[in-house]
Amino acid sequence: MSRSKCTLLSGALVEQLLDSVDSVLFDCDGVIWRGDQAITGASEVINLLKEHGKKVFFVTNNSTKTRKMYADKMSSLGFNVTADEVFGTAxxxxxxxxxxxxxxxxxxxxxxxxxxxxxxxxxxxxxxxxxxxxxxxxxxxxxxxxxxxxxxxxxxxxxxxxxxxxxxxxxxxxxxxxxxxxxxxxxxxxxxxxxxxxxxxxxxxxxxxxxxxxxxxVGKPNHFMFDCLAAQFGVERERCLMVGDRLDTDILLGSNCGLKTLLTLTGVSTVAEAEAHRDSGSAERQGMVPDYYVESIADLLPALQG
The missing domain is CATH 3.40.50.1000 (HAD superfamily/HAD-like)
Structure with a gap:
């Protein structure tokens, strides 16, 4: 899968990426929901990933909810989630x-x-x-x-x-x-x-x-959050994908931990910001450049439904 960084994820590339990973980490706000509304297609993506045998986890810097509170919220929005799959900063x-x-x-x-x-x-x-x-x-x-x-x-x-x-x-x-x-x-x-x-x-x-x-x-982009879930679930970083909407937390966490990274544009960061980091010549800023980007994680649906 030779490619340049910050590549639009589409077509056959989606299936290639999904075949290369066993575990997927998702940020929450701006990625699978906004406020109290699920992002269109997000619950289907999560549930289908699990049906395809992928391990799915949720990593959030929000410290105002317990794991159970997050799982309850996700369940109410149609996600098939258990509390032990949630890793919040609390x-x-x-x-x-x-x-x-x-x-x-x-x-x-x-x-x-x-x-x-x-x-x-x-x-x-x-x-x-x-x-x-x-x-x-x-x-x-x-x-x-x-x-x-x-x-x-x-x-x-x-x-x-x-x-x-x-x-x-x-x-x-x-x-x-x-x-x-x-x-x-x-x-x-x-x-x-x-x-x-x-x-x-x-x-x-x-x-x-x-x-x-x-x-x-302890929160993103510190590696402890990944270490915490990897220790509990035996996740291999080489076969793990981090999906997020923020370059300075989600994508940098993935880079810090040696994970594949995917930026979704339903939240905070933009492709222009990612490309500016990529083209900056700064080694420090390269960690905030995703491997791939999509408009929404719903763009993964065709590959999962095929």
């Missing part, structure tokens, strides 16, 4: 703390109830979920009560992010043996109609700035 962060960091102690969590549930599911206790309001004076803030059992600060998407939470995280992280983990560095969450809101990366950068420390991240 779950992967919990696994990272338990297996890689071998954390013994509590987590100060700037995140969602879903993250709390995933942490507790692996036996990690947390404090911090919910609002934390400012009171007193700066000297009181600097001496805010801390839980002595907290051994890690974890930052995910937190709708209750506040000055006091930022301060409390900083006070924990002044202790050099306190671990510092973030779910992902996505700076914006794209919405329908070209709108966007600040993403977890903005919150994480604020904590990093205050603490004067860099966090380890």
């Amino acid at each position: 779950y992967c962060c919990a696994v990272f703390l338990k297996t890689v960091c071998r954390l013994e102690g509590k987590v100060y969590l700037m995140g969602s109830n879903a993250m709390k549930q995933e942490l507790e599911a692996v036996g990690v206790q947390q404090v911090g979920v919910g609002p934390d309001h400012v009171s007193g004076q700066p000297i009181d803030w600097a001496n805010v009560p801390l839980d002595p059992e907290v051994k890690a600060v974890v930052v995910g998407f937190d709708e209750h992010f506040s000055y006091m939470k930022l301060n409390r995280a900083m006070q924990y992280l002044v202790q050099k043996d306190c671990l510092f983990v973030g779910t992902n560095r996505d700076t914006r969450l794209p919405l329908e109609g070209g709108k966007a809101v600040p993403g977890t990366g903005c919150l994480l950068q604020a904590v990093e700035t205050a603490a004067q420390r860099q966090a380890q991240t």
Whole structure:
């Protein structure tokens, strides 16, 4: 399959690519759904891939849902999915703390109830979920009560992010043996109609700035997300395809892990952006160039139905 990068995937090339892989990883928002609506043909593609004996997984940087919540959403949209096929950052962060960091102690969590549930599911206790309001004076803030059992600060998407939470995280992280983990560095969450809101990366950068420390991240494009599912399911990277709509997370994850990559144009990134990376002459930017692109993953349907 000799070819140049960023090739339109069509015709016989679709079948050749599918024959070359045993496992397919999909990003979610912008790839298989937008908001609460499935992308036309996406559920058929997923279900037919499984019927053809392919392993299918879902990898998302969104930390606001548990694996079960994602599986329930997908099932309601017509996808044949089980919770153990879903690898979100809430779950992967919990696994990272338990297996890689071998954390013994509590987590100060700037995140969602879903993250709390995933942490507790692996036996990690947390404090911090919910609002934390400012009171007193700066000297009181600097001496805010801390839980002595907290051994890690974890930052995910937190709708209750506040000055006091930022301060409390900083006070924990002044202790050099306190671990510092973030779910992902996505700076914006794209919405329908070209709108966007600040993403977890903005919150994480604020904590990093205050603490004067860099966090380890588990989400895309970090390879841990792939390592996590590969360890559980025996996936061979040489026969694996990553499908996503973002060059800087999905496609870069695939490149970082030695996977084949496919950009779908139903989400954030464009072919023009991919070609600009390809033609830049920058080795660093080559990782954001997909092997292939399609208008929509529904373009895989003819090959799967044939």
